[in-house]
Amino acid sequence: MRAFLIVVIASVTLAAQTAGPQVTSQDQLDGLKDPTRWLTNGGDYNGHRHSPLTQITPENVGQLAAQWTFQTGTLGSFQTTPIVIDGVLYVTGFNNNAWAIDARSGRTIWRYRRELPEDWRGCCGAVNRGFGVLGDRLFMTTIDAHLVALDMRTGGVLFDVELADYKLGYSATVAPLIVKDKVILGIAGAEYGIRGFIDAYDSQTGKRAWRFYTVAGPGDPGARTWPQGDAYLRGGGSIWVTGTYDPQQNLIFFGTGNPGPDYYSSAREGDNLYTTSLVAIDADTGERRWHYQFTPHDVHDWDSTQVPVLADLTINGQPRKVVMFANRNGFFYTIDRVTGKVIVAKPFVETTWAKEIGPDGRPVLLPGHLPDEDGEKTCPDLGGGTNFMSPSYDPTTRLFFVTARETCATYYGFDQKFKPGDQYTGGATMRPRDQKNFGALRAIDPVTATMKWEFRYPTTSAAGVLTTASGLVFAGDGDGNVMAFESRTGRNLWHYQLGFPMRSTAGTTYMLDGRQYLLVPSGSALTAFALPQR
Amino acid sequence: MTRTLALVPLVVLAATGLLLAQQPASVNPAANNPHLGNPQSIRSGMALYRISCADCHGLDAGGYRGPDLIALLAGGVTDERLFQTIRKGVPGTEMPAARELDTSDNDLLMLIAYLRKIGTVAPTETPVGNVEHGATLFKAQCVSCHRVAGVGGRLGPDLTRIGVARSRAALTREIRTPNDWIPPAFEMVTVVTRDGQRIRGVKKNEDVFSIQVMDMRERIQGYLKSSLQEVIYEKSSLMPAFPAGRLSDGDLNDLIGYLSTLRGVEQSAR
Numbered sequence: 189m190r191a192f193l194i195v196v197i198a199s200v201t202l203a204a205q206t207a208g209p210q211v212t213s214q215d216q217l218d219g220l221k222d223p224t225r226w227l228t229n230g231g232d233y234n235g236h237r238h239s240p241l242t243q244i245t246p247e248n249v250g251q252l253a254a255q256w257t258f259q260t261g262t263l264g265s266f267q268t269t270p271i272v273i274d275g276v277l278y279v280t281g282f283n284n285n286a287w288a289i290d291a292r293s294g295r296t297i298w299r300y301r302r303e304l305p306e307d308w309r310g311c312c313g314a315v316n317r318g319f320g321v322l323g324d325r326l327f328m329t330t331i332d333a334h335l336v337a338l339d340m341r342t343g344g345v346l347f348d349v350e351l352a353d354y355k356l357g358y359s360a361t362v363a364p365l366i367v368k369d370k371v372i373l374g375i376a377g378a379e380y381g382i383r384g385f386i387d388a389y390d391s392q393t394g395k396r397a398w399r400f401y402t403v404a405g406p407g408d409p410g411a412r413t414w415p416q417g418d419a420y421l422r423g424g425g426s427i428w429v430t431g432t433y434d435p436q437q438n439l440i441f442f443g444t445g446n447p448g449p450d451y452y453s454s455a456r457e458g459d460n461l462y463t464t465s466l467v468a469i470d471a472d473t474g475e476r477r478w479h480y481q482f483t484p485h486d487v488h489d490w491d492s493t494q495v496p497v498l499a500d501l502t503i504n505g506q507p508r509k510v511v512m513f514a515n516r517n518g519f520f521y522t523i524d525r526v527t528g529k530v531i532v533a534k535p536f537v538e539t540t541w542a543k544e545i546g547p548d549g550r551p552v553l554l555p556g557h558l559p560d561e562d563g564e565k566t567c568p569d570l571g572g573g574t575n576f577m578s579p580s581y582d583p584t585t586r587l588f589f590v591t592a593r594e595t596c597a598t599y600y601g602f603d604q605k606f607k608p609g610d611q612y613t614g615g616a617t618m619r620p621r622d623q624k625n626f627g628a629l630r631a632i633d634p635v636t637a638t639m640k641w642e643f644r645y646p647t648t649s650a651a652g653v654l655t656t657a658s659g660l661v662f663a664g665d666g667d668g669n670v671m672a673f674e675s676r677t678g679r680n681l682w683h684y685q686l687g688f689p690m691r692s693t694a695g696t697t698y699m700l701d702g703r704q705y706l707l708v709p710s711g712s713a714l715t716a717f718a719l720p721q722r
Numbered sequence: 723m724t725r726t727l728a729l730v731p732l733v734v735l736a737a738t739g740l741l742l743a744q745q746p747a748s749v750n751p752a753a754n755n756p757h758l759g760n761p762q763s764i765r766s767g768m769a770l771y772r773i774s775c776a777d778c779h780g781l782d783a784g785g786y787r788g789p790d791l792i793a794l795l796a797g798g799v800t801d802e803r804l805f806q807t808i809r810k811g812v813p814g815t816e817m818p819a820a821r822e823l824d825t826s827d828n829d830l831l832m833l834i835a836y837l838r839k840i841g842t843v844a845p846t847e848t849p850v851g852n853v854e855h856g857a858t859l860f861k862a863q864c865v866s867c868h869r870v871a872g873v874g875g876r877l878g879p880d881l882t883r884i885g886v887a888r889s890r891a892a893l894t895r896e897i898r899t900p901n902d903w904i905p906p907a908f909e910m911v912t913v914v915t916r917d918g919q920r921i922r923g924v925k926k927n928e929d930v931f932s933i934q935v936m937d938m939r940e941r942i943q944g945y946l947k948s949s950l951q952e953v954i955y956e957k958s959s960l961m962p963a964f965p966a967g968r969l970s971d972g973d974l975n976d977l978i979g980y981l982s983t984l985r986g987v988e989q990s991a992r
Contacts, residue, residue, distance in 0.1 A: 618781070
C-alpha cells in the first residue's frame with residue numbers, strides 16, 4: 189500500500205512537471221519551424237521577422253478581417269512583440285504589466301502587475317518590448333531595472349533580480365534574448381548619466397553569469413577613447429532593443445546606445461567606445477570578439493539600438509556571412525559578421541553629417557554638425573533615419589524592409605552639471621519651422637545597399653515590419669493604419685485603421701486551428717486578424 | 723535613448739497660466755530666490771530653459787508656438803506666479819506641470835533667474851491702438867472666418883484667447899504675411915470626386931487612405947482617397963494677406979489692440 193502511494197505521488201508530480209508547455213533550447217534554434225509558435229522577439233535568432241506561413245497571400249489579403257480585440261484597460265502604449273505558445277499569447281505592456289491571453293478569443297487567462305515605485309522617473313515612457321521564454325518560464329525586464337522570471341501557467345514570480353539602481357536613472361525595457369540556459373538583456377538610461385551593460389543570467393537561479401560594459405573602463409583597450417577621469421561612469425551606451433545570435437560562431441550581436449551626455453561634445457572627447465556600435469560577444473563568457481562603431485563620438489543621440497539582422501549572402505560571387513543594419517544615423521550597412529568589417533554602407537535617408545563611409549569603415553564627416561549654444565541643423569533628426577522599430581528580411585526576395593524617417597533638426601549643445609539620478613543630456617533639439625518630415629516603408633537590397641522600392645507615409649512612423657513567405661510585407665504608418673504590401677513591388681494590398689499607430693513591432697503571425705492569424709499591438713489594444721472562415 | 727519618439731511634451735509656459743494659476747502658496751520658494759543675478763545659476767537656468775521650454779517659447783523666449791515670455795516679464799509678472807505656473811502647468815493648454823520628481827524647486831529657481839536675466843530689457847512695443855476701432859475692423863474683415871466667444875466663422879482658428887496666446891510681433895506677422903506659416907488643420911485643399919465634384923476647404927486630418935475636410939460652408943466630411951480623382955494641396959492660406967496698402971499701420975495697431983483684449987471668457991458666460 190505504502191509503495192503504491194509513493195508511485196501515485198511520483199506520477200502526479202511528474203504529471204504536474206510536464207503538463208505545461210516546455211520550450212527548449214532546440215525550439216529556440218528552430219525559430220519559426222513550428223508555425224503555431226512565435227518564441228523569440230525577432231521570430232528567430234537571425235532577427236528576420238519572416239514567417240514561413242502562406243495561408244494569407246497577396247491574392248486574399250484584401251479579405252483579412254478583425255477577429256477580436258484585447259484592451260489592457262491601462263494607460264500607455266504597447267511596444268511589445270507577443271510570444272505565442274500552444275494557443276496562448278504572452279504579452280508585456282506599459283507600467284510593468286503583463287498578460288497571458290487566449291489566442292482564440294482574446295480573453296485574459298492571467299495578469300501580472302508589478303508596482304512601479306512612486307519615485308521612478310524615466311525619459312521615455314514605462315514601456316516594455318516583450319518576454320523571453322525557456323522551459324515553462326517567462327522572462328521580463330522591468331522599467332525599474334529588475335529581471336523577473338514568471339511561471340508561464342500562473343504569472344507567479346519565480347525569481348526577481350535587481351539589475352541596477354533605478355534611482356540613479358537605470359531602467360530596462362528590452363525583451364530578453366534566450367541563448368542555451370542564459371537570459372541575455374541590457375540596461376537603459378543613457379539620458380541620466382548611466383554606464384550601460386549587457387548581462388547574462390542563469391535561467392534557473394537568476395544568478396548573473398557575466399556582464400559586458402558598453403562603456404569601456406580601466407583595463408579595457410577601449411578606455412583610451414574616453415577622457416581621463418570618471419566620464420566613462422556616466423558614458424551612456426544603453427541597450428533597449430533585443431540582439432541576435434549566430435549559433436555557429438556562438439556570438440551574440442547587440443547594437444549599443446548613445447554616449448552621455450547626448451549632445452555636449454566637450455564632456456567626452458574621443459570616440460567613446462563601445463557606444464553607438466555593433467558588438468559581437470561570446471554567448472558563454474560575455475567577452476567581446478569584435479566591435480564596429482557606426483558613429484564615433486556621436487553628438488546627435490543616434491543610439492545604434494536597431495536590430496542586427498543576420499543572413500548569408502552571395503556578394504561579388506562569394507558566399508558571405510553578414511549582419512545587416514539600418515542605423516539611426518541614416519546609413520544602411522552590410523557587415524561581415526566574422527570579421528566585423530564593413531562590406532557596403534550607403535545612406536537610406538537624407539544625411540547631411542557625413543559624406544560617406546570611408547574604406548576604413550569610419551564616416552567621412554562634413555563640417556558644421558557639432559551642436560553648440562547657437563544650434564546647428566543636421567539631417568536626420570534625433571529620431572534618426574530609423575529607430576527601435578524592427579526591420580524584416582525576406583530571404584526569398586533577398587530584400588531588407590525598414591520603416592524610414594526623413595527628418596532634420598536643429599541641435600543645441602551646452603555644458604550641464606551632472607547630478608546622479610537627474611537627466612543629463614547637455615543639450616536639446618528643435619524642429620526647424622519649415623521642416624516637412626515624412627516616413628516611408630523602404631525595401632533595400634543588402635548586397636548593394638540601394639533602395640528597390642518605397643511606399644511613402646505623410647508623417648513619420650515608428651512601426652516595425654513583418655514579412656511572410658507568401659510574398660507579403662506587413663507594416664504601419666504614423667497615423668494608425670496597419671497595411672499589407674506585395675514584397676517584390678511595394679504595391680499596397682490591404683489596410684485597416686487601428687485607431688493608434690503601431691510602435692516598435694508590426695506584430696506576429698501564427699497558425700491556430702488551421703487558420704493563420706496576424707496579431708497587431710497598437711495603443712493599449714491587441715487586434716487579431718484572419719481570413720473569413722470557410 | 724528613447725527620448726526620440728516618446729515625445730514627452732516639453733514644458734510650455736502658456737501665458738494663460740499666468741492668469742489662471744494664481745493660487746498664492748503660503749511659502750512660495752520664488753519669494754526668496756538665491757539664484758537671482760548669480761552667473762553660474764543663470765547659465766544652468768539657460769540650459770534648463772533650452773531643454774524644457776525653448777521648443778515652444780523659442781530659443782530667445784520671444785514666443786514660437788507658445789507665448790512671448792519677454793513680453794510677459796516686461797508686463798510685470800511676479801516670480802511667485804511664474805513659479806506656480808511652471809510647477810502646476812496650465813490645464814487645457816499644451817503647458818504641462820513640471821513635476822517635483824523631474825524638476826526640483828532649485829531647478830525652477832535657476833530657470834527663473836535666467837528668465838529674469840534675459841527679460842530685463844523691455845520690448846519696444848508700440849502703444850496700444852484704438853480698441854473700439856479695432857473691434858469694428860475685426861467685424862468687417864475677420865469675423866466671417868474667425869470665432870470669438872461663440873460668434874463668427876469656423877474656417878479659421880478660434881481667437882477667443884488669442885490675446886494671451888500670441889505676442890504682438892506674432893500677430894503682426896500672421897496678419898501681414900499669413901502664408902509664412904499656416905497652422906496645422908488650416909491648410910487649404912480641394913478634393914475632386916470621381917464624378918468631378920470639387921470640394922474646397924481646410925484640411926482637418928489626413929492619412930494615406932483618407933482625408934478630412936471642412937468645406938467653405940463649414941461642413942465637416944471625410945473622404946476615402948480611393949473614391950477621389952485627385953487631392954489638390956494649395957500652398958497659400960485661406961487667410962488673405964493684409965499688407966500696408968490694404969491695412970494701414972494705424973489700423974493694424976487698432977486691430978491688434980482689440981485682439982490683445984481677447985483673453986478668454988468665463989465659463990458661465992458661454
